[in-house]
Amino acid sequence: MKKYLILLLIVVLTFGICLVGCKNEKDNVVRVNEVTHSVFYAPLYVAINQGFFEDEGITIEMTNGGGSDKSMTAVMSGQADIGLMGPETAVYVRLGGSKNYPVVFGQLTRKDGSFLIGRSADPDFSWQDLRGKEIIGGRQGGMPAMMLEYALYANGLTEGQDVTINYDVQFDLITAAFEGGTGDYCTMFEPNATEYQAAGKGHVITSVGAAVSDVPYTCFMATQSYLREKPDTVKAFMRAVMRGIDYVTEQDDATIAAALQPSFPSTSVETLKNAVRAYKAIDAYKTSPVMSEAEFNTLLDVLMFAGSIDRRVAFTDIIDNTIAQSIADAA
Known part of the structure; x- marks a missing residue:
């Protein structure tokens, strides 16, 4: 009888260790839904391919939303932890009255990439x-x-x-x-x-x-609940992104293209190099993930002009630069 009790205890302890290990492994995974797959988001892919997220103990799982409305749905439904999309989606959700509306915590691009x-x-x-x-x-x-x-x-x-x-x-x-x-x-x-x-x-x-003028075209955002529950993960995520931003800022087009290749296996390095050059030519990439209120106001001007909104949203309602600013200051 004692033998069976010992065996049962071993099984229970082993199962418990497995659960803890599985939980820790899951906690290290960040599910990112990108609005589309484009060289426009080069700093993110560079951060993945150069191991910057791995250095932070994070495993990235990428999915392609195929449109900002679908990417926002993924974030709001819990299918994704972080969305990479236009901040106009956060404006729409905020004006729609959702209590757990998404908050932008980092900016990646400052020009239209089309x-x-x-x-x-x-x-x-x-x-x-x-x-x-x-x-x-x-x-x-x-x-x-x-x-x-x-x-x-x-x-x-x-x-x-x-x-x-x-x-x-x-x-x-x-x-x-x-x-x-x-x-x-x-x-x-x-x-x-x-x-x-x-x-x-x-x-x-x-x-x-x-x-057109600079606008916060593509940003990282998450629900308020995710930001509250995973602040350390979000900080680690942004540290890796910042390294990707620095890499794209400092390296030549050919080097960046080579770093992007794993994310675009069917695209030649020469094509990737030309794409990077095209985006650098219009100053599309941010050198800091911090969003300026002036650029946010330009975004609201665009939304008002298009008739997509009939009233403005306060900058501090959906933009939180706290993490981005701390990462930028430390870089």
Whole structure:
């Protein structure tokens, strides 16, 4: 009888150790849902591939949302811990009255990362060339579509009067729709834009982001409950991201492209290098994850102009720079 009791105790203790080990392993996993997969987010991929997250004891699990609405759904439903998407989604949820609305705790990019793609080369392009044309712009209320509207406005064009934006095509289906004959132009992110041109299917015409002011285009966000429960994990996450930001800031295009390759196995290093160069040319990458209130106000201007919101949100309601500032100060 004593033998069985000892055996039972061993089994119970072993099971308990297993549970603790499994819990610790799970606690080290951070599930990140990215709005799309693009060289636009180079600092994050560099941090993953160079082992910066591993150095922090974190394992990253990436999923592609295929649109900010889907990425936000993943965060709000608990399918993802952290979302990488446009902060406009946090504005929408906050204005919608959710109590556990997401909070932005770090910024990654400060320009629109999309490029206007045409069916033929146009080395002397002027925004006025778009009069009477149709552009596939993605979902209405999404950042790509709203920034395109704002860029058109900044260049003297009014959507719906001078030019038509097609909002009916889902973000992750834009390339296929354009290739199928829809629209005169569309927008694409890198490396898709470079690959599309290299395949002889279209031509990169101009950067949308270069036509407008800096905005907090892509940010890291999580629910308030996750930030309360996992502050150390979030700090470790941002330390790794900061190292990725520094790497992209300091290294040459070829070195960055090589570091990105594992995240884009079907894309050549040369294409990745060209994509990095294109984003650096418009100063797309942040050198600090701290968001400025001025850029946030520009974002709200864009949302108001697009008619996506009818009132503004206070900066401190959905932006918390505490962790980002401490990481930036220590870098």
